Amino acid sequence: MGGLGKTALAQLVYNDDKIKDAFEVRLWVCVSNEFGMEQILAKMTGKNVGLGMEQLQREVRNMIEGRKYLLVLDDVWDENHNKWVELKDFLMLGGNGSRVLTTSRLRAVAKAIESNHMYILRGLSDENSWRLFERMAFEQGKAPLDHDLVDIGKDVVKKCANVPLSIRVVGSFLRGQHKSKWLSFRSTDLRKLGSSKDGQAEDGIIPTLKYSYYHLSPSLKSCFSYCALFPKDFVITKKELIRLWMAHGCLDVADGRSIEDVDDDYFSILLNRCFIQDIEEDAYGEIYLCKMHDLIHDLALEVAGKETLALETSVFQLDQKIRHLSISNVGASSCFGEMKKLRTFLRNISPSFLPEANESNVNMICSNMRRLRVLDLSCFGLKFLPNTLGSLLHLRYLNLSDNYHLTILPESITKLQNLLVLDLTYSSVRELPKGLRNLHNLRHLELSGCTSLTHMPVGMGSMVSLQTLSMFVVAGKTSKHVKTGQLKDLRSLVNLKGRLEIVFRSGFPYDLAKAFEVVCLLNNKVHLNKLVVRWEILLESLAIHEILLEGLRPHCNIKGIKIKGYKGVKIPSWVGSLAVFYPCLVEVSLHGFDWLYNLPSLGQLIHLKALRLSSLPNIEFVECNFEDASSDSMSTTSDWLSFFPSLDTLKLINLPRLKGIRSSVSSRTEAHRKLVAVQSFPRLRVLRIENCPCLTTVPRCPGLKVLRVRQVHEAFRYRGIDDDSPCDSIYLKDLEIDRVELVNLIFGESLKGIDSLSIYGFRQEMFSAAADLFQMHASSINSLDLYNCNELKSLCGGGIEQLTNLRDLRIWNSINLDLGEGDDCGMSPWKSLKNLRRLYLRSLSNLIYLPQGFQHLTSLTILRISKCSLESLPEWLPSLTSLILICLENCNELKSLPEAIRDMPTLRELRVWDCKHLTDRCTEPDGQDWPKISQIPFVYIS
Template structure:
C-alpha cells in the first residue's frame, strides 16, 4: 500500500515524456534515445507501483525499502523534468512564445553546459537509477504486469437473525419497499442498499431475503454474489444453481424458462459495475418476470443505484449508539451481558472502544470478539490502538475498506490519498480540494472540450457516489460546498497515503524524511518549535498546507523567507492569515509552485513582481487581503486558471494584459480604474472580452474615477460568457446617467444563476433588468443593495427558480410589486414558487408587498374578498429596519425569523391574509430560530408557538431583566438549545432565566456592560447552574463586570468549549476549574488583569487545546517554556497557542 499519490506523479511523468517540446529540446543535443529509454522505464515503474498496492502489508522491511527507493526516484525525475519544462517556458516567454532557433541559442550560448549538458546528464543518471531499481522488482515478488486482486469470498443467502443487531428498522423499510404495489410500469423494480464497507449491507439483504413475508409475496427467490465479475453469463449460471459449461444461448433459454411470468425476488450482492451497457443487457432478461418482481442490489456506489434503476435507493447508516453497545457487549462480555457494577473498569473502557468504532458493525464485531475473555491490559491496549491495525486476515477491518480503494483508477487513488491531509471530522471545501488535486497533477488532462476543473468535479462525484465522501453541505443553488469523510474512510486515506503525508498537530510529532505532503492544524504555534531544526528533512516537500475553517484564528506569523529558500519543490503553499505586510522576493524561486494561497492576510498590501516568475502557477488566492494592486507583469502567468480576489476591497485597478490570460477560469473581481490618466499602465474593461472561459463568479467594481466609454463597454460582451454562474456589479460615485449606461451594457448570459447590483444611482433599470423572467429565467439568487433613486422594482414573483432574495438600502421603494392580491390563473406560475430565503433590510419607506391589493371573484366568493397569495416555500425571513411596513404575505413554512427595528411589522406576521379555503396557522408553527430586539413583542407575535424554538438570539434588548419574560415563557424557552445575548446594555442579571434553559447546549453573551453573572448580595442559588447540564459551549465577550467566574459554573460538567475574550476585569481563573471535567478547549484573550493560571489546570486530562493571546507580561513570563512558573501546569496539553 502507501503508493497512492505517487501513482499520479508517475502517470503525469509518462505524459510529460511524450511532449513534443521535450523531444525537440532533447533532439537539439542528441538525447532522443535517452528520452525513449526513460519512457519505457517509467511505464514499467507505473505497473510495479500498481502491483505493490495489494502486497504492501505482507512485505519485508527490504521490500518496503525498495518501494520507498522507487518512489523517491520517481519524484526526483518529476522534479527534474518539471524544472526543465519551466526553463523552456521561460525561454518561450522571452522569445515570443515559440520554440525556434532563438530557443536553441538560449540553451546553447553561455549556459550550454550549465543547462543543456547538466540537465541531460542528470536525466541519464536518473534513468540508470530507475532502471536498476526496476530490475530489482522480482527480487521482492513484484511484477511489471498488473495482476488483479483476489476476489472476495462468496456470500450466501442464509443468515441467523439472532446474530444481527440493530437492523430491525432497516429491514422493515426494505421489506416495505419490496412488497408494496408498484406504481411503475411492468418492468422489474430495483432496490439498492448503499453504504461504506463494513456497515452490514449483505447482512441486511440476508435478513430481508429470509423474511417470511418475502416468501409469501414472491413465487421465486434467488441469491447471486456478483462481486467484481459483472458478467451476464456468470450471473445466469448462478441463478441456475451454479450450472457450468453451457453456451450463453442455452443459459438465456433456461433463465427465461425459470423466471418468465413469475413474480421473483433476485438479490445481487456486492455489485461494483457502473456500466450502463452491462446493466441493460441483464435488465432486458429480468423484465421477463411477472408484475411486481424486484431486484435487491447491495453496493458501495450510489452510481450503481442510478445505473441499475432510479426506483429506490436505501442509504444504510451506522448503528445507533445503543445498538452499537448492545452488539459489543454480546461479543465482548460473558453471556453477552455487561458487568453488574456500572463502575466496573471494563464497562468504562468498553464504552471508549465502542466510540472509536464509529457505529460500524464490522469494527465492533472484530474488536468485541478479540476482547472476549481478555484481561484489562488487553482492553487498555485496544483502547489506545489504531482501529485499522486490529485483527488479522478476514477478521481485519482494513481489507474490507480497501476493496473500495482497489476499484478506483490510478488518478482517483491519488485524489483520495491526498484527502489524508485533512483531519478527522473536518468539513472539507470541495473547490479547495479540486484545486489542490489540480496543483499536484492528480487530474488527467481532458481530451475533449472539458477543463481540468470539469475533470475534478467528475472525480469528486465518483468518490461521493462510491461513499468515500459524505455529509455534504450545499449552497442555495444546490451546489455542494463542503463534505466530510467517515472516520474509517479517513483511516483508509491515511493508510494508502503512507509516510508521504502527515497532519502535524502536536509538538510531539516527528518529521520523517519521506514526507512529501505536509499540513498543520490550529494556530501553528506548535510548528515553530520544530520548524527551524528540520529544514533538511523538508526540502523535498510538495505541499505546505494550513488546514483551517473560517472560524479559526491564526496566532503565529511564519517565516516565508525561510520557506521560499529551503522548500524549493513545493507545488502547494497555503498560508492564510500567517504573514505580515509583505511577501519576500524569494517567492519567485518556487519554480514548481502551482497553488499559492495568501487569503485572510489583511495586512498584506503588496505582492513582489517576482511572483510573475511562477510560470507554473495555476491558482492564486488573495481573498480578504489588503492588496492595493497586482504586479504589472501578471500577464506572464500564462498558466493561471484561478485568480481569487474576493473581498479585496482596497484594489483600485487591474494590471494591463489580463486579456492574454485566456486560460483563466476564475476571476472573482475586476476593478475598472481611471483609464484616461493611466497612460496604459492599468488594465481596461475591454480586457474581459478575451476571458470567455470565466466560470463561477465575477464581480465588476467601477472605481470613482472610471470614465464610461460606450465603445469599450460594447466590447465586453458578457453575453458570450456562457459558463459564468454569478455576476455582481458594484458602482461608485458616478452620476445616474452613467450608471444606467454601464448597467445596460453589462447584460449577462441567460444561464446566469446569481445577480447582485450594488450602489446603483440610476432612476430606472435597463430593459434586460426590468424583465428578468425573460432575460435571466434561471436566476436562483438576487441581491439589490443601496439604490438611492430607484422607486420601482422589476417583477420578481414569477421567477420559477428563485430561492434567495435580498433587498437592502433601497431608499424610495414603498412596495415591492406594483400589483398583487390576484389568485394565479391556470397559465400563471405560483407566487414565488421556489423562494426559501427572503431578506428586507433598511427600507425606510416600505409599506407592504403590493401597491394595490386587488380582489378576484371566485364562484360564490364575494367581490369584496381580498385574495392575497402567501409565500409557499419561504423558510427564513429577515426584516430589519423597515419601520413603516404594515402588510406582508403569510409564510406558513417559516422556521427562522430575524426581526430588528420593525415594531410596526409585528402584527402583520399574524396570519390574517390566508387564501380562503386554505387555512394555515400562521408563519410560526414550525419556527426553530428567532432573532429579535423587542422581547416584549414575543407574546403578541408568537404566543404558544415558542415551544419549538431551538435557537434564540436577543440583540439590543433595552430592559433591565429577562426574568419576567423567562417566567412568562418558561415552558416555551425550555426547548432552546442555542442562545445568544448581544448588546443588551441594561441587562443586569440572568437570575430567573438559567433554571428554565434545561435544553441549552450553547450560550454566547457579548457586549452586556451591566451584566453580573454572580451577585452575592442577591443570594443567588449556586445550584441554579445545574439546570445547564447539557451546556457544551460557552462564550463570554466584553463583559466589564465579570471579575470572577461564577461558582455555579463548577456544575457545568458537560462543558467542552470555553472562550473568554476582552473581559477587562477578570482577575483569575477559579481554583475549582478542574470541576469542568469535560472541558477540551479553553481560550483566554485580552484579559489584562489575569496574572497566572490556577493549579487546577494541571488536573484536567480532557483539556486538548489552550489558547492565550494578547495577555499581559506577567502571564507571558509565567507560561514561558521551560522555566515559567506556570509551564508545568500546562505542559501536558497537546495544543498550546500563545500570542502576547
Template structure:
C-alpha cells in the same frame, strides 16, 4: 502516472501548435515535435512490463496501469497531419509509421502483461521495474522541458521586441538548441535501449485488444442520490440516542462507544445521531465533532474541541491555558462530544482527556467510535454498542441501489444467485457493498457478472474483520486515470474536507487528466471526481449555496488504501515520518507545521519532488499567524526542486518572491495565498509558461499583478479575491483566453480618459468567455462615458459564470446623475445562466430590463444602492432561495406592482431573507392590503434597522427570526388570525402537504431595540423555540408557553425590571431552561422570585447589573446549577449561605465585584467557607493601571510575561494591554495567540 503525463503533454503541445500556426516558425516547431516524438517512441515500448509489476506490487512509486490511455494517445499523435509534415521535413516518415505500428503492438500485449504481473515476485523483475520507473520519470521531465521550450518560442514570437525575436530564432540558436537537446535525447534512447534488451525474458504475448470503455459521469441525480444513502441503521440510531438521553444516568459526563470493523459505518452512524434534529439538537447545549484518528494527542484534541466551540483557531497556547479556556466554555453546559476513529490504547492519555472534560453539566456525553474493543473498554463506557454488518435484506437493498439502474434489477433466478454469491463476500459491510456494487454497475450482462464472481472475487480471502482486500479489488478495477487521481489524495489528512475544484486543479498540474481536443481538462476532471464518488472512494459531499458540490471527504479506510497503493511516491511528513526517500515525488505536511525549521533536511535531497503541499491547518489560521520561516527557505526550495509542478507557500509570511522562481519551468500550480506582506510579484514569474493555477487570495497588500501577465499563456485559474489593495488590472490580461477563474477584476479609479495606458479596462474581458464560477468587478464608474466600455466586457457571452458581483466606486452619486448608472448597468448584461447577482453602490433608480430574464437566480443581493426605490419583480423566480438587502436609503416598498390574486406561490423557493439599514422601508407594497401572502418556504428571516417597517408578508414556517429596530407586530397578529381561518398555504413535502401552526417550527429568535413586546398570542405557538434573546426591548407576557426553551438572554435594557415584569407563573412554565444570561440590566435589584422554580437551570450568568445587591437564599433550589458567573456587579455585597447547598455547582466565576471579592478571599474572607467546596473557582479584579514607567521599568514586565494567568472568553485585544504594566497581577481575559507583548 508519468507515462500518462507524457501523453497529456504531447496532446497539449500538438493542440497549441495547431492554434499557433503562423506564429511559430515551421522549422522550430518541427524540431520540437520530432524530438518529442523520438523520445516517446523509445520509452513507450517498455511500459507494458511496468504495468505488470505495478499492479502486482503495492509498494510502487506510480499509480497502477496507465498504459492503455498512453498508447491510445500516441497512436492519435502519430497519425496527425502535423507530425506527418514533420516527418517529411526531417525525412523520417518511415519512423512515424513504425511508431504507430509499435504502439498498436503494445496495446495488444497489455492484457498478458497484467496477467503475468500477478505471478512474478522475483528480485529480477523488481529491479528491472525500478530501473524502468526511474527512466520513465526522467523521460517525463525531458519531455516537459522540450514542451516548455516550444511554449517559450511561441511567446517570444508574439513579443513585439523584434530584435530579440530575430536573435532568438537565428540559425545559430536553432542549431545550438537542436544539438543540445539531441544529445539529451540520444542519452535517453541509449538508456531505454539497455532496459529494453532485458524485457525479452518476460515472454509477453499478444492478445486481442479488449475494448475499454471510459465511463462518463452519470446523471448527477442518479449518482449522488445513492452515494449518500444510509440503509439498515435506524434501529442502531435509536438505540444510541436512547442511551445518550437516558434520564437514569447520574454521571455528569459519561461515555458511549460504537465498536466495529472498518467500513461498517460507525462514523456514518455517529453522524446520523449527531445531526438528529428532533432529540439530540434539543437536548444538548453544545455539540462538538473531533476526528482523532491514529494520533491521540490530548493537546491537539483539546485544541480541536476549543476551536469547534469558539469558532476560532487556538494557536501556540500552552496546555494549561488551553484547558482553562476550554473548561470556561464547556463547564456547566450539557454537551455532546463525538471522538471519531479512536485508536488510543494508553489508559493514561484517556484519563488525562477525560479529567479535562468532566466539568460538563449532568447528562453530558462523549460518543467514541473505534475499530478496537480494547480501545473502547479503556474509555470505560456506560454502554458498548457493537455494530454488526447489515442483515441480508438491508444488504441486498443497498447492493441493488448501487449495482443496478433503477427498474433494471435482475429478475431471472440464475442472475440473482450470482449477485447473492457476490454479496456474501461483502459480509454485510456497507463500504464493501458500495464499492463492489459501484464496480458492477458497469457490467450489464449475467456473463460478465459470472466471470467476475469466478475469476476475481473467488480469489479474495475475505474475513469479517478486514474488508481491505475487497476494497483493493475495487481499486484494481478502476480505470488507470482514476487510480492515480485517487492515490494522490493520500496527501491530505484523514477526515479533511477537500476542496473539489482545488483537487481537480492539482490533478491537472500533475498531468493526471487525459482529454480530447474538444474537451476541457477541468470538465473531464469533474467526471473523474463523480466517478470516484459514485464508487464510494469519496463520500460526505458538501454543497455551496448554489447547490454545487464544493467539498468532500475520504473514508478513513479508503485513506489507508490510498497510502498503501501510492507507497513512497507520496509521503506525508509528520511526527512519525521525518526521513524522506530520495525518489519521493509528492510530499505533504499533513495538518501540522509551525516553522520551516521543521522541514527535514532529507527533503531537500529528494530532487525529483513534483508536489510540495503545506499543512491544511494553514487554511484556517488567521493571516497574522504565519508559519515561522524566512526568505532563504523559499530560495532553497526553488533551488532544490527544479522539477516541481505544484508549489504551495500559502500563509507562510513570505514577503518577497525570489526572482529565481522563473527557473521552475515545470511549475503548473503556485499557491501564495494569505501572505499579507506581499506587495509585488517579480515580473520574472511570467516566465512560468506552464503555470495553470495562481492563487493570490487574501494577499491584502498586493498592489498590482505582473505587467507581462499575458505571457502566462497556460494560466487558467487566477484567484485574487481578498486582494483589497489591487489598484488595477494589467494590460494584456484579455489575451489569456484559456482563463477560467478570475475572481476579481479591479478597474482603475478616476475618469476613463485619465487612466494610464498600462492599466486595463473592462474590454480586457471581451474574449475571456471561458470564465466560470465567481466574477467580481470593482470600481465601476458612475459617469456618462462608461457605457461603451462596459458593453465591451461581453458578459452576456460568459455562460459559465455562476456568481457576478458588481461594485461601483464610492463617490457622491448625486453629482453624476442616476441615469448614467441605469445605462451602464444595462450594458453589463450577464448570461441567463447566472445564479447569483450582487450589486454594491449602484447609483441608478431603476433596474435593467435584462434582470427579469435571470430566472435561474438562486441569490440576489443589493448593498448601499442609495437611490433604489423598489425591487424588480422576483416573486415568481422558481429557484430564488436567498435575498439580501442592505443600505437602501430610498427604498420605501419592496415592490411597486400590485400583486394579483393568482394561485401561483409567492417567492416559491425563498428560504433566507435578510434586510438591514433601510430607514424608509414601510412595507412590501404601497397601501394597506386586506390579505397578505405567505412565504411558503422561508426558514430564516433577519430584519434590522428598518424603523418604519410595519406591513410585511406572512412567514409562518420560519425556523430562525431576528428583528432589530423594526416591528412586525401586524404580520405576527395576522398570522395568529389566519391560523384559525385556514388561510395559510401548506408546505409541500415528499410525502404530503401538511398544515402547521404559524411559527411552530421556530427554534431561534432574537429581538432587539423594539418598543413593543411580542404579542402574547404569538408565544403560544412557539412550541419549538430553543433560544430566545431579548435586547433593549420590553419583556413579553406568555413566557410560560415556551415549553421547549433552553437558552434565554435578557440584556441592554433600561426599563426591564425582572422582579415585577414577570410573575412566578411565567418562570414555572420554563421547565426545559438550561442557560440564563442577565446582562446590563440597571434596574435588576434582586433575582426574580419565580426563578427558584426553574430546577432545570444549569448555567446562570449575571453581568453588569449595577443595582444588584444580593443573591437570594432560595438559590439553593436551583439543584441542577453547574455554572455561575457574576461579573461587574459592584454593589453585590455577599453570597447567601444557600450557595453551599448547590452540590452540582462545578464552576464559580466572580470578576469586577470589589466588595464581594474581598469577602471571598481564600481562607480569610467572610464568604470563603460558602464557596471553598466548588471545584473550579475563578476570582479576579482588574487593577487600575499605574503611572507610565520609563523604558527601563518596562523590562521586568517582559521577563514576567510567562507568569500571566490567562482565562476567559478570549476577547482581550492587544490595544487593551499596551498600558498594562503590572503583569504579575494582571489576569488577561484574552487569547495569548492574539496578543503582542508591548
C-alpha cells in the same frame, strides 16, 4: 471488521434532531491511530497541536465547561487505559448528562475505556444485503427481468460477506457493466488480490476494494492515489482537489474538452464508485466538499506507496524519496533543503488556526525544491516572497491565501509560464505584477477578499485561458504613472466560470464615453454562476452608473446576483425583469439603490433560496405580479400560484418606507388569491427585519425557525399575504425582538414555543407583556439575552421568575439596573431560576455587589462578569455549589478575592483579565490572593 457501518451509524445518531435538542455542544473527532490527549483536543477545537497543551485545554474548556455535550470519537485503535483515564478526567468539566460515543473495530478498546454500553455490528442480513446491492447495481434500484443476471448478482453479494461498504463499492462498479464483467467478478478469487498491512487477510474487504481500484483507468488511479495526501476524515474541497489533479497532469484530455470538464468527470466516476463520499452541496446545488471512508483512505495510502506522505505533527524527519508531501505544522524544519525531488508541498489543515511559519522555510523551499508542481504557502504569515520563487519553472499550482500581511508579489512570479492556479484569497496585495498577462497558461486566479487591491494590471484581456477570475477591480487611487486594466478587458475572457465580483474603487476614472465600452460585456459568459457588482464611491455622473450596470448584464444562466451601491436614477432593464430573464436565480441581494421605487417581481422565481434587500429608501412593497410572469418560466399551475416557493432566507434591512409584502393577482378569482396566500413562503426558515418602521405585516411562514424583528411599525402582525385566515402553529429556535408586546400581537396563539429569546431595549413598561410571554413559553425558553437595557431599573415584576427551565442568561449594557432589588421583600426572580447554568453580566454600572438572591443559583456552573463596577465578591460564594468557572474581566474596582473562595471544591477554573487591582494580587507565587486560589486547577491571569 471495517466497512460494517460503525461511522455511518454514529453519524445518524450525531445528526438526529433529538440529539441536537438534547445536547448543547456536539463534537466529532476522527481519532484513527492518534489517541493522544493533545491530538484529540486539537481535533476537538479544529486547531493545530502546535498551539501547545495549555492553549488547547483552554480552548476545549471554553467549548464544554458546564455544558451538556456529546463527543464522538470515531475509529479508535489505541487500547491504552491510562490515556483514556487522562482524557476522561479532563472531559468531566462538561455538564451533567454529557456522553462520549466511541466507534472501534477492536473489543479491547471498549474494555479499555470501560464502556457502559457496547453495540456490536454484525453486518447486514442476506435480505438487506440484496436490497442494498439492487439499489447500487441496477437502474432505478430494482432487479431487471434478466434472471440470469440476478442469479449472478446474488452470488456476487455472497462474496461481499454482508459488509455494506463492500456491497456499495462492488454494486457501483458493476452498475451499467456488460454481463461478462459480472461473471468475471464472480469467478475472481479475491484472496489473491492482497492483504492488509500486517500481512493478514481482511475478510474480503480490502481485496474487494482493490478489485474495483484495479479496474480504474491509469489516469483515475493517479487521481485516486493522490487523495492519500489528505489525512483521514479530512474535509476535502472539490475545487482544490480537481486543481491539484490538473497540476500533476493526471488527466487524459481529448476531443477538444477542457481540463476542468475532464476533471469533473473523473470526480463523478470516483464518487459513483464510492471512492469518495459524504458530499456537501453549496446554495447552487454544486458539490463543494467531500470525504473518504477510512478503509478507502487506507487503500489510497497503500497504492500511493512511499513517495506520498501526509504529516500531522511538527516533529518529523523526511525521506528524500518522498515526492508528494502534505503537512499541518511546518515549524522551523531544516530538512526542507534536502527535499530536492519534491513535486508537491501541500498544507492539510484549516488555515485560519495555524501559527505563523518561519519565513526562512520559504527561502529554503524556493531555492532547493526546483521540481515542485504544487506549492501551498497558505497562512504562512508571509510579509514578502523571495525573488527565487520565479525559479520554480515547473510550478503549476501556487496557493498564497490567508497571508494577511502579504502586500506585494515579486515580478519574478511572471516567469512561471506553466502556472495554472494562483490563489491570493484574503491576502493584502495592493497590486498584481505588471507582467501578469505573460502567464498565458493561467486558468484560475483567486482574488476574493483582497480588499487592498487597487486596480488590475494592463492586458488582462489577453489571458484567454482564465476560467476563474473571482474579482476584477476597476481603477482605484493609483499614481498618475500607473496604467490600469479596463473593464473592457473582460470581453475576451469568455471561459470564466463560478463567481465574478466587479469592484469600482475610489478614484474610478471612467467618463461617459468610456462607460459605453462595457456594453454586452458579460452576456457571453455562459458558465458564470454568480455576479457581484459593487460601487465603493459615487461617480461624477449618475448616467455612468446607469450605462455601466446596463452593460454588465449577465448571461441568463446566472444563479446569484448581488448589486451594492448603485446610484443611477434609471434601473437597468435586466434588473427590472429578473424573473423574466433569469429563471435560474438562487440568490439575490440588492443594497443601496437610492432611486429604486419599484422592486423587480421576484416572488415567482421558483429556485430562489436567499433574498436580501437593504438600504433601499424608496421601496414600499415587496410584491409578486403573477400577470407579468412568463409562461416559459412557470412549469405548472402550482408554480403560478406559489409566492417565493423555495425561499429559505429573507432579510429586509433599512427599508424606511416598506409597508408590506404582497402578491398581485387582481385578475384572478378570490379563490385563486387565497390559494396564493396559502402557498406563500412554504420553505422560509430564517427571517430578519430591521429598521422597517412602516412595515405592518410579516408573511405567513409555517417552517420559520429564526426570526429577528427590530424597529418595525407598532401595528406589525404575522399573517397571510392577502388574507386574515388563521396561521399554522410555529416553533421558533431563535427570536430576537426589541418590543416584547409585539410577540403576542404578531403571532397570537400560533406561537407554540421559543428556544432562545433576545430582547433589545428591555424596560419597565414592557413588564406586563413580558410576564405574559414568559408564562406562556416558560417550559421552552432555554436562553435569554437582554441587550441595551439602559432604562431598566429592576427585574422584579418582569416575569423572569417564571422561566424555570432557563439555562443561559446574558444581560448587556445597562447603566441603571439594580439586580439586587427585591432581595429583601422576597420579590427577587433569582430563587426561581433553579436550572440556570450560565450567567453573563456585562457593562452593568450599578453592579457593585452580587445580589443576595444569587445564592439560590445552585445549578450555576459558569459566572462571567465583564466591565462592571464590582467592588467585591461575597463570602457566601460557596453557596454556588455547582460553580466550575469564574471569569472576571475589566472589573477595575475589584480590590481582592474573598477568603471563602478557598472552600469551593467544584471550582476548576478562575480567569482574571484586565482587572488592574487583582492582576498582581493573584500572580503566582507572591500575590497576596494567590494562597486563596492556588488549589484551583486552572488559573489564568492576564
